Structure formats: C-alpha cells, structure tokens
Amino acid sequence: MGAEKIDTVVVGGGQAGIAMSEHLGKRGIGHVVLERARIAERWRSERWDSLVANGPAWHDRFPGMEFKGIAPxxxxxxxxxxxxxADYAKMIDAPIRTGVEVTRVTALVGRPGFLVETADGEIEAQHVVAATGAFQKPVIPNVVPPDAPVTQIHSSTYRNPDQLPQGAVLVVGPGSSGAQIAAELMRAGRKTYLSAGKHDRPPRRYRGRDFCWWLGVLGKWDMVAPAPGTEHVTIAVSGAHGGETIDFRRMAAEGLVLVGRTERYEDGTLHFGGGLAEAIRHGDANYLSVLDAADAYVLRNGLALPEDPEARQFPPDPDCVSAPLRSLDLAEAGITSIIWATGYARDYGWLQVDAFDAAGAPAHQRGVSTEAGVYFLGLAWQSRRGSSFIWGVWQDAKFIADAIETQRGYASHHADAQARAGA
Known part of the structure; x- marks a missing residue:
C-alpha cells in the first residue's frame, strides 16, 4: 500500500495543534492532526495534581468557547x-488521530512535499506544522550525581507531597512551577528549601484587575521581541488558591528557606551562588514596574479603580535573604528529595529538514520556517509575548494558516499555467 496523501500534517494534539486545525478547517484545507498520546496529554500526565491554569478562565481560552462550570x-x-x-476539538470536528507517533519527517526528492513516517504508516504532505511547542524534553542539570543518596525528579514528574520520601525537600527554580510546588510542600508540613536566581514576579491582581488584564490594556502581550538579556528570565505567577501573588519574603516568613542558585555538589554538600538578595530585588522591580504602568494608565484614562497602597508594601528581608546559606549538607539538613523545576529543552529529532539554525533552534519568522512548507507553532515569543499562551497560540495559528493558504494559491497557479501550456 502506498503512502496516504494529504495537504497538511499537524504534529501535536495540544493547544497548538487544535488551534491549527480550526484555522485550516475554516479555509477548507485538508489536514490531519497526529498526537502520540491523548489530546492535551501534557496537561493530563506531566503536571502535578493540584495545578490550575495561571490565567483566569475569561482570558486563558480560545475565542470560540468558554470553560464549562468555571467562573470567568x-x-x-x-x-x-x-x-x-478535547471538547473544543470535538466542536470543530478536528481530524485528530491519537496514539500515533511521528517518527521522522523528510523532504521528498525531486518534487515538493514531505514524507511523514509514523507508527501507523506513511503520509505524503505538502505542508507540515510542528505544533509540539518549543520545549518537549525535561532538563535536569548535571549537578548532583544520579547515585547521590537523594531522590531527584523533574517538576514534570512531581504529583503531590505524598509521592516523595519523608524528609525535607529542595526545589530548584523560582519560576511558576518551582514557586507553586515549593508552596504546596511547605503547606503540607515539609521543610522546604527553594533555590532561586533571577526572576520576574508580576502582581496577581492590582486595583481590582488581574495582571492578565493589565498586560493586555498596557500592550505588554503584544511586545514583538523580548528586551536584550531578558529572553530567558523566568516568571513566577500562580493561579493557586484563587490566584495569589508570588511573594518569596512572605513564603520565607511562613517557613520556606530561600537559597541562591544551585551551582555544584561535593561530598554530600550543595553549594549555592551569591546574588540571592539581588534576585529578589529584580523581582521587586518587575513587580513595581507593572504597578507604576497601571497607575499611569488609570490616571490617563480616568478609570474609577480603587487605590491599592498596600500592594507597594514589602515585608523586611528574611534572614535567609540577608544572610543566605552558601552551602548545605543534605544529610544534616534532612533533605531527601530534590525537585528540579528547571525547564525543558527542544527535541525536534524527528523533523529532519533544513529548518534549524546552527544551535538547533527553529529558524523562522512568525512560525514560517526557512524550509518551504514547514511551520512551527507554540514557540515562546513566536510572534509576540503572548505566543506561548492559550489565546496567543490561537492567533499565531491563524497567521500560519494564512501563509499555507497563500502557498496553496501559488501552487495552484503553477499547475494551471502548466495545464494551459500543455493544451
């Protein structure tokens, strides 16, 4: 049996793949979405039990459907x-095939298109959309040897405090995952350490509005490129417990022990870098910048929003910040587990085409790659700051669908011209 033929193959059945399917379907472009597991699998099996979305339901969704039974x-x-x-895919009648892993994509020779090899057979496609996102492979830095007498897991495999052996826990990484996991462990009665470097921490709410709204009206979501040196600054934000501002000083007052960046391990002892206080101050500056911009917006537009002077009041630095630990003997501290909330690496080994730069990163403009017919979707900063968020990926998918439709038009013109020439 020969290869199945279809115009566009979308690889990945998460938010990016479903958004792509909607826009392709609206344009009448034949396509299939291939998902190696279930729809939105990472939300199901690669997140901790208590996780909630980091944005409110009115904001973190596609335009065509609201969340059922959840207040805005x-x-x-x-x-x-x-x-x-899953419901959205059903609503738009997305042609998703679950349980189908794509093993390799290569360019066809002597004719346009690509050969998509899967566990269920081969497909020839004119266009391929890599909708797996930018970060697929959990990263655990090579700091603590695997045979060290401590349990080590990535945040993607953390589920709840009962999963871990009894004892204290070190969480590495001050972003949303690390901050939320550390808070959960601490509130569960675990002695918890958090290793923190430079980070941003926006206010959850200010003057009665969620920070997602503030970033929207201030035009921050539409920033088309990160400021130099800030491309990889982690952001600490949380929707847990109805939404709360991440405040590491307050968490320290509740029992969390903050330490600097985890640098090296020797003979059972972890050593931490300096600069913890500076990292906390950086977070403060980011927080205050949002408040300042919000106040200016209220004043300029005459909005009747309540003032919030308490939002600018910080508690004093805890001892763990003013006199931070520079090393920690894991056994003496009773630390039996380390959770690495240290992000993900890209993994496009299956996509064997000329669409990457020298460092192996996707080479693209707004998702349109350097390899004609190949597109990326779900990348951080793909077109703007909001690209990696649910609503942002929907907008980026629309742009890519337009690009595919345009290329189909050129291909159709070429075929028509060839036919006329041969008549």
Whole structure:
C-alpha cells in the first residue's frame, strides 16, 4: 500500500495543534492532526495534581468557547483544561488521530512535499506544522550525581507531597512551577528549601484587575521581541488558591528557606551562588514596574479603580535573604528529595529538514520556517509575548494558516499555467 496523501500534517494534539486545525478547517484545507498520546496529554500526565491554569478562565481560552462550570475570574484545574481542549476539538470536528507517533519527517526528492513516517504508516504532505511547542524534553542539570543518596525528579514528574520520601525537600527554580510546588510542600508540613536566581514576579491582581488584564490594556502581550538579556528570565505567577501573588519574603516568613542558585555538589554538600538578595530585588522591580504602568494608565484614562497602597508594601528581608546559606549538607539538613523545576529543552529529532539554525533552534519568522512548507507553532515569543499562551497560540495559528493558504494559491497557479501550456 502506498503512502496516504494529504495537504497538511499537524504534529501535536495540544493547544497548538487544535488551534491549527480550526484555522485550516475554516479555509477548507485538508489536514490531519497526529498526537502520540491523548489530546492535551501534557496537561493530563506531566503536571502535578493540584495545578490550575495561571490565567483566569475569561482570558486563558480560545475565542470560540468558554470553560464549562468555571467562573470567568476563576482558574481552571488542569483536568478541566485538558477536557476543554478535547471538547473544543470535538466542536470543530478536528481530524485528530491519537496514539500515533511521528517518527521522522523528510523532504521528498525531486518534487515538493514531505514524507511523514509514523507508527501507523506513511503520509505524503505538502505542508507540515510542528505544533509540539518549543520545549518537549525535561532538563535536569548535571549537578548532583544520579547515585547521590537523594531522590531527584523533574517538576514534570512531581504529583503531590505524598509521592516523595519523608524528609525535607529542595526545589530548584523560582519560576511558576518551582514557586507553586515549593508552596504546596511547605503547606503540607515539609521543610522546604527553594533555590532561586533571577526572576520576574508580576502582581496577581492590582486595583481590582488581574495582571492578565493589565498586560493586555498596557500592550505588554503584544511586545514583538523580548528586551536584550531578558529572553530567558523566568516568571513566577500562580493561579493557586484563587490566584495569589508570588511573594518569596512572605513564603520565607511562613517557613520556606530561600537559597541562591544551585551551582555544584561535593561530598554530600550543595553549594549555592551569591546574588540571592539581588534576585529578589529584580523581582521587586518587575513587580513595581507593572504597578507604576497601571497607575499611569488609570490616571490617563480616568478609570474609577480603587487605590491599592498596600500592594507597594514589602515585608523586611528574611534572614535567609540577608544572610543566605552558601552551602548545605543534605544529610544534616534532612533533605531527601530534590525537585528540579528547571525547564525543558527542544527535541525536534524527528523533523529532519533544513529548518534549524546552527544551535538547533527553529529558524523562522512568525512560525514560517526557512524550509518551504514547514511551520512551527507554540514557540515562546513566536510572534509576540503572548505566543506561548492559550489565546496567543490561537492567533499565531491563524497567521500560519494564512501563509499555507497563500502557498496553496501559488501552487495552484503553477499547475494551471502548466495545464494551459500543455493544451
């Protein structure tokens, strides 16, 4: 049996793949979405049990459907997010094939298009959209040897405090995952350490509005490129417990021990870098910049929003910040587990085409790659700051669908011209 033929293959059945399917379907472009597991699998099996969306339900969704049974200002639990995407795919009649892993994509020789090899057979496609996102492979830095007497897991495999052996826990990484996991462990009665470097921490709410709204009216979501040196600054934000501002000083007052960046391990002892206080100050500056911009917006537009002077009041630095630990003997501290909330690496080994730069990163403009017919979707900063968010990926998918439709028009013109020439 020969290869199946279809115009566009979308690889990945998460938020990016479903958004892509909607826009392709609206244009009448034949396509299939291939998902190696279930729809929105990462929301289902690669997140901790208590996770909720980091944005309110009115904001973190596609335009065509609201969350069922969740108030607009509430934060959807991860199961509801996964079901939302499954319901959305059903609503738009997306041609998704689950349980189909793509093993390799290569360019056809002597004719346009690509050969998509899967566990279920081969497909020839004129266009391929890599909708797997930018970061697929969990990263655990090579700091603590695997045979060290401590349990080590990545945040993607953390589920709940009961999963870990009894004892204290070190969480590495001050972003949203690390901050939320550390807070959960601390509130569960675990002695918890958090290794923190430079980070941003926007206010959850200010003057009665969620920070997602503030970033929208201030035009921050539409920033088309990160400021130099800030491309990889982690952001600490949380929708847990109805939404709360991440405040590491407050968490320290509740029992969390903050330490600097984890640098090296020797004979059972972890050593931390300096600069913890500076990292906390950086977070403060980011927080205050949003407040300042919001106040200016209120004044300029005459909005009747309540003042919030308490938002600018910080507690004093805890001892762990003013006199930070520079090393920690894991056994003496009773630390039996390390959770690495240290992000992900890209993994495009299956996409064997000329669409990457020298460092192996996707080479593209707004998702249109350097390899004609190949597109990327779900990348951080793909077109703007909001690209990696649910609503942002929907907008980026629309742009890519337009690009595919345009190329189909050129191909159709060429075929018509060839036919006329041969008549």
């Amino acid at each position: 200002d509430a934060f959807a639990p991860k199961e509801s997010v996964a079901e939302y995407f």
